[in-house]
Amino acid sequence: MSLDPHFPDFDMMMALHRDDPEAFEAFRRHLLREAVHAAPPDQRDVLELLVSRLDAARLGAATPMEAAVGAFRMMQESVGQLHIAWRQTRQIVAHLETAILMARMRRS
Numbered sequence: 001m002s003l004d005p006h007f008p009d010f011d012m013m014m015a016l017h018r019d020d021p022e023a024f025e026a027f028r029r030h031l032l033r034e035a036v037h038a039a040p041p042d043q044r045d046v047l048e049l050l051v052s053r054l055d056a057a058r059l060g061a062a063t064p065m066e067a068a069v070g071a072f073r074m075m076q077e078s079v080g081q082l083h084i085a086w087r088q089t090r091q092i093v094a095h096l097e098t099a100i101l102m103a104r105m106r107r108s
């Protein structure tokens with residue numbers, strides 16, 4: 001079941017990939033362009049870069065599974081970077097909160 005009524009289901013996509021790989025590839029590129037275009041303007045450049053990195057990894061992969069693993073690793077790396085940034089942000093906020101509390105206590 002697809003959330004978008006215009007998007008083919010998995011079996012249809014598999015059949016398209018098997019029967020007409022060029023049409024499947026054109027549809028894949030179309031969906032990616034639509035997704036980038038639908039994003040907020042300030043995020044489009046980053047998404048274009050991501051699509052380019054994913055395409056390069058996919059083209060350099062020997063098998064579809066290798067391409068999927070490469071994409072998964074990129075996602076893992078991105079989540080790891082977000083985790084580090086979140087931890088750093090929490091530390092900065094904790095230091096600021098401590099400084100505010102200390103200043104309030106000194107005034108009292």
